[in-house]
Structures are given as C-alpha cells and as structure tokens.
Amino acid sequence: MSEQISLFDGETAARLPEPFLRWFAERGWSPRAHQIELLARAQRGASVLLIAPTGAGKTLAGFLPSLTGLAARAPRKPGQAFRGVHTLYISPLKALAVDIERNLGKPVAEMGLPIAIETRTGDTPTHKRQRQKHVPPDILLTTPEQLALLIASADAERFFAGLRYVVFDELHSLVVSKRGHLLSLGLARLRRLAPDLQTIGLSATVADPDALRRWLVPQHPPGRMADRIAVEGGAKPEITILASDERVPWAGHSARYAVPELYQAIRRHNTTLLFVNTRSQAEILFQELWRVNEDGLPIALHHGSLDVGQRRKVEKAMADNALRAIVATSTLDLGIDWGDVDLVVHVGAPKGASRLAQRIGRSNHRMDEPSRAILVPANRFEVMECRAALEANYIGAQDTPPLLDGTLDVLAQHVLGAACAAPFSADALFDEIRTAAPYAALDRATFDKVVDFVATGGYALKSYERYARIRRTKDGLWRISHPRVAQQYRLNVGTIIEAPMLNVRYVRAGRGTASRGGPVLGKVEEYFLETLSPGDTFMFSGKVLRFEGIRENEAYVSNAAGSDAMVPSYAGGKFPLSSYLADQVRGIIADPARWQALPAQVADWLRLQRDKSVLPKRRDLLVETFPRGDRHYMIVYPFEGRLAHQTLSMLLTRRLERARAQPLGFVASEYALAIWGLRDMGGMIGSGRLSLAELFDEDMLGDDLEAWLAESWLLKRTFRACAVIAGLIEKRYPGQEKSGRQVTVSADLIYDVLRAHEPDHILLSATRADAAAGLLDIHRLGEMLSRIRGRIVHKHLERISPLAVPVMLEIGREPVTGEANDVLLSEAAGDLIEDAMGPT
C-alpha cells in the first residue's frame, strides 16, 4: 500500500482525501496534473476554464472539487434542515447527462462516498421531479432548458441556496447559440441565489478562450475572467485525404465514387465512425455502403430525424462494440463515449478546422495514442478544403466562430421567467442581467423596451394595458398578472425552434392513407414532404420509401426497395465554410507551388483554369463572363459560403435588373455563384455600360438589402423563431397543428402587419439582427465586399471555364426557395390554358 501511495506527489496527497487516494492507488492510476491543478484553483475560490482534448479525463477533473467537497461534508442527519443542490452540471445533450451519471456514479460507489447523483431532463418522470424538489440530490445533471424551468419556479431560492459549483460540459458548443444566451442569464440568476458559487467550464480548443473565461464569471467589473488551464493535445492525429483511384467529381455532395475504398477501410478497422454534414448525405452513404457490403458487416445509421428508439438501439450497439461502422451526422458530435472507435472518416467538406478537430477527437479515447482519420472530399473544391483543414489541424489553427451579443428574444423569455419565479424590481434585474457576459453591454433603454414587450407586447399603440401579462404594482415590483401566464411560460421555455416535423409511418404499399399504420421510422420536415406527390420516392432511415400521403400529422410511406430514390433535399450543410478555411482555399488556388499536395486530377484542373481563364490572387475576386446556349453567364468566386452567396446573388440580381442586363436567375454554392440573363453582361462590362466596381459596391448592403429583406422568406422564418422564443406565439407541438390553425395566427401574417404598422418594433429589430448574423451572413458579406474593393478581376471568355463547371452543374439541382412564387403560379395557370386549348 505504502508503495502505491508513492505514486502521488506531495501536493496530490495534500489535496485529495483518503478515499480518493486509495481508489486511484488500487487501480495503479494517478490523477493527472491538470486534475489536481483544477482542484487546487477551485479550492482557492477561483472559477476555472479547462481546455483539454477528448480522453484527457476532463469530466473527472470538472467534478473533483465537488466530490472532494462533498466527501468532506458531514452526512445529513434525519430531521436536519433541507439541504439544496451542491453541484449543478449542465450539458448540451440529455444523452450526455445520462452518460455522466453512469461514468461518475461508478467511482463514487467504488469509493463508498455518500453522494447522491441524479439527472433531470425532459424524460424525467413527474414524480421524480417532485421528489427532487423536496429532497434534491447533491449533484444534479441537467440541460439548459431544465435550468430555465428550475429558476423560474417559486422554490428556486431554496433549491439553489446552497449551490457551490456549476459545471458546464462542452462549453464551446453551448455558448455559440441562443441556448447559450439563455444559459448565461440562468447563471446570472444562480449567482444571485448563491453568491459564493464557482463555475467550471470544460471545453475543446477554441479560437478565443478568453471569451469563454469571461462567460464563466460575472462581468462586474466588465472584463473579469475565470482562470484557465489548458492541456496540450496528446499525440497529433494522423489525418489523410483519401487518395482515390477514381475520378473526383466536379460537383455534388454524395462521394459515391469513394464508397468501395471506404468499405475496404471499414474492413481493415475494428470500428469506424463515418461523419457526414447532412442527413441526406448520411442516408445516401449508408445505402451505398450496404450495396457493397458483401461480408454483411454490421453497419448502422444514426441521425437526428430517426426515431428515438432506433437511435438508442444504435447507441447501445455502439457502446457494446457490436458495430463495425456507423454513419452519423452531428448528433454524435459531442463528447459521448462510444466504445472503441479506431478510425474516423469525414465525408464531405470539413467546413471548419476546429469542427474537424473536434470530430476526429471522437476516435480513440486514449489521448496518448494518435487518432486516425480519413477525409473524403465529395468534389474538387472540397479536395482543396480538406487539404486546408488538414494543414490547419497540423499547425493547430482554430476557427471557432466568435461569440455574439445576447439576443433580445431570449432576454424577453428570461424576463418573463423571472416574474414567474418571484416579483422583481426592474433595477435589480437589469443589474443582474448585465453580469452575464453576452448581455454585459445591454443598455437600460433596450432593457426597458423588453420589459414593456413582455408586459403588453411593446406596441406604440397602447391598447393592451388591460391584458398585460406582467404588471408593476405599488411596491414597484413587477409580477405576473395571472397564474396562467406561468403555465404558458413553462410550455414555451427554451430556444430550440425546430421546423414543423411530421412522423414518418410505415404502411403497406398501394393503399394510400387508408392503411392501418405500422411503425414510426422518424420525423421529416413538413416543408420537404409538401413537395412530394403520392408515388414519389425518397431515402429515409436507410430505406428507399414511397410516399403514400399525409394523414393528420403523419406521413404514410411504404417500402420501395429497388427504386431509384429522389433524395430528401435537406438544405445543404448547416455550417458555412469558415472564413479561415475559405482564405486557405483561395491561398491554395493562387499558389501553384501548393498544388503538389493535391491529387493530380485536381492540380490538372487548376492548371487548365490558368491556361483557359485566370487564377485569382488570394485577396482578389474573380468574375468570369461567357455565353452558353442562348444565355449569358456571370460567375463570381467569393468563397464565402452558400449563405453569403445567396444573399449576394439576390442583391446582384436586383442591381443587374436595374442596369437592364435582364438577369433571369442564379444559383449559389459554397465557393461561387452563377447569374444568367438575356444580355451579354461581359460585353456590357467591356463597353463600360456596366461597372463591376459599382455592381459590387458596399452600398448594396443599404437600401437594396432593406428592400429585398422586407419581402424575404428568410426574414419571415427568422421572425417566427424570434416570436416563439420571445413568447409572442406559442410553440407548436405535433398533432396540435390542425386544431390550432383556426385559432392561432400564422407568424407570416403577424410579420406583415407588424412591419407595415410598426417597423421599429423590438421583435423586428431582433429579427433583423438575427438574420444578419445567421441566415443571410451579412456581416461576412460586408467584410468580403470591403476586402475586394479595387481588386475585382474580370475575364470575358468565349466559353465556360474549368473553374466554373462545378457551380454550373448546380443549376437546376439547387432550387432557390421562397422568392418568385408568383412565377410558379403563373406557370400553373399557363398549364391550365394549354390544357384548355388541347384535345379533351
């Protein structure tokens, strides 16, 4: 025994209570330096951000201060006063909380510590939640939404009075969304309930760790930061780009060409995790792998739309090492331990260097051994993107997105929640909110507008005083006007707004919606199903399915094995290409010396482009024009991601229309955009009738943007999300739609009326801010336009250039949604006329 104790240095022995030392010693383990350092800092009263790669024992490190603190605490005697939660653990995923309960429960039991650990998620039964309120566990594992509910309840003060630690897992992923904004406000509230609490953030490597350090502590005074402990990654991962003998396609996202080689790689490894960017890619890859799966290897599919039961089965098989390969989207992204993965394959564009690094971190949870990963580009541009990501990974470059200021819709939700918990004073709540990092810069006038919004809708026309949800009473405190308000709040809490989804139910073929239902396979977005006619086929849940029809909130489908499927056209990758990778790709194209690292066919393609047209310099913008068929094309290569390109295309099209270039349409890809029209745009530029400098002038982000936005479906969709989060309209639940439609007002109608009558309303400001940062990527577009000022290179060509081929292939494949609906109506009405003229 004494020999084993010598595993520990003096500091370790001094920090760790006896049961911990014995537990480590019995296993021949010793705590890692960062685990002890975190403990030491926490014991000195600091909040800490721990940045460490997967497999570094982050979780244990995060809980050591709690566990040692709790071990030293006297056990609660019967009859002793109520004791609240000691440690709160927040994770982005329910599954992760459940996972931690298991992983933490084991050592705690083995050490014989009297510590109660419990989860509380949306799945926790009511009786258990009730019991938890009366007898809270020492450590509560939960999600941001559950925290919001807990602090909005009347007994929050008692429940959290003894709170010592809040542990945030996967902090880097929590903080980048509105979820993170709500969570930061929840944390501010917890700090008021328990002023001594300390925070511990666990994070993967990020570009700006100081932003996370600020997030963890009250911004009072502004700029305060938590301590930081960084663990260098163990062995560098071994990443390769698939060197295929096949031809890498010009365009597309399926990577079908690589399937035979991927299958061989799966055969050579124990367990392979194959990541893709979208569910439709997952479905295709899964199908293609089974097509060549001659050995009948157990290969599974996992994505967020599949039925929960099905997903749990796959996860369990994975944990039991019963699978050889699993095709997954980002639902498996986060730090859940999935057994012994010895190869990670990333199919398609990595989109960001940090994202790629985090995904590769999945493989091989022993941090001292290198992870193995293969990147599989689906097209030629992606080859360069993969190359750039690989190099970034080698030098450790990070391109995680910057944290955004807190949004006002989330603030409105929180203000209502605060009133549900207890009457509040506006002054005190304002001060509390400003301690949350995302809201540190909030001004009082805006805050007051938000309170006004929560109370009566915040309209200039003050006609709703008598319907106020919260009211200020004589004592100066705001309180809810009716218990019903709190009930409504609880039903609508959270910031995750999903597109309306329908269940996909399996039935016998050919009987339409008259069939009896079989099992539910999962959920698909309503907007996708709306485009299908009975008889159309699509891929889902690893099967080719025939659409039979919609009955209530379910889509009926039958087996269509053997047919060619029309694939679910889930909107491309959700994540745009990062600015960092975009810049690297431009760098590769501009520098022939770097082409040696590319496959020969890709290098040849770039050489051909240099000969036939021109290669843009790294900071330049290339614009090509050429005729094709009876149309004239303009191809622009900004490399700023599809979202920014779509916005740019819309704006350019408006301007070209004004310049009488008669544009007809456009298509945008991650790398380029193509606009076509009836007039020779190249000739117009050559003769000076069209000025590229004016066409790309930054002022397009002023009036043109405003005019276009007003009508844009993108803005309406964003408005709906803001209105739901802010509590103006209620969340839709499955099955409720039909009955609800008569009573509720659609978000589109509200948007139209509000925009016409009160364009400065706070929800519209929130919507515009959101759209600028998200769907439209206006910020990035602005940076690009300023970068390329005076650096636009125009090349007029006789025919299509090699670089233009990929985006030209997207034409017809990528419908631009939303706009020009009247044109479709006009066509349909035209059909009618043809119909009427033809023989009957």
Added chain:
Amino acid sequence: MNLAARPQDATSLADLNGEAAMLDHRGALFLPDHRLLVVSDLHLEKGSALARRGALMPPYDSAATLALLRELIEVYRPEIVISLGDSFHDGWGAARMPEPFRARLMALMDGREWFWVAGNHDPEPPAGLPGSTVREIAVGRLVFRHEPSRADAAGEVAGHLHPGARIVRRGRSVRRRCFATDGRRLVMPAFGAFTGMLNLRERVLWGLFEPARLHAYMLGRDRVYPIAGALLRPG
C-alpha cells in the same frame, strides 16, 4: 428562379351563374352591373381577441384590413358593400375596436349601402355601427350568405370556410388564399389580415363543388391565377 415572366391583368372576369363577376387579387368580388363589392371574413379585432387570452398579437390587424378595404373601395367605387359574415372576430369586437379604426370604418361606409351578413362569430349586429344586418341577401341571380348551404348551390356566394389552395411546381410548394368556384357556387377567400386558410382539398370544401369544373382562383401579388382543381394538392 425565373424573373422574366410578368403577369399583366389585375382582375379575372368570371361568369357566375350568369352574372359578370370580377375577382380581385386582394380577395374581393366586384359585380360591375350592380356596383356591388363583396368581402368576406374580415375578422376585425382578431388581434385584441387573442390578446384577451394572453397572446399579445400586434394590435394593427383591423388597421391593415381596413386599409386594404379602403384601397378596394377607392378602385371600384361601389354603391353597395356586402361584408359576408364574421366581420368581427367575436361579438364584442365592434365595441372593443379602438376609436381611430372605428372612425376609418365609418368613413368607408359613408354614402354607400352597407350590409353586414350575420356570421357564426358575429351573429348580432355590430355595436354602434350603421348598416343593415341580414341573414342573407339576394342580388341579381346571386344569393349571398355566410355559410354555404348543403342544398341547391346555383348562384350561391358564401364565405366562412377560408379556402386556400396549394400547388407544387419544380419542387416548390406555393400556398395562397383563393376563390373557389365551379361556375355555380363561389366560396370567397377570407379577407382579414389575421385570417388563416383551409385547404380546398379538405372534404368540407371539396364536397361543395363539382370536381371536374372546380377552379381555385389563387391570390397573387398583382392578379389572381386560375388553377384547375386537378392541379391542387392537399395539406
């Protein structure tokens, strides 16, 4: 996306049981021979009705609906206006309407004959407003009532059902309010700014028409689009 095609005409002329009828893309019917303008399901004060129950909708739906109605009145200069039922979202709507909006409505009514057809939301005459409240009214070869009758359809113009139609083209779905007619009966689209719609393929609507002759006149940005029943999709 195709920016080239531009629709021309603003209204669609239809023969309705022998009467000339103009279907306006804003959702109104005009009978030139009678100088009669018909709108249905205004649902005025729906916003405040929802606000009473805790959903604080923008209080401007009446303003928006009345602004559109004024536009139509200025274009067609009708002598008679029929509001085909559910003019107010509930029985207290007229009393609840803010004074400036009430004044606007009175200005529109001034100098013309005005009929409030009783609807299921507003069976009683609107409080404090002029005009005649009727269960139904006949003009020429047409009869106007709020709910379509199950009996003889010839010449019936009704509202109540908020018809909407959906087509799918080139992988995209377009859903709009519409007039629905088979040449004998016409069901009007809902006119109110906050009114939803019910798909024409739903049984309660579909059953009202002779399927082979049914057309949806879908409301476009600046004209109505006649779409054959066979092209319409449920949902």
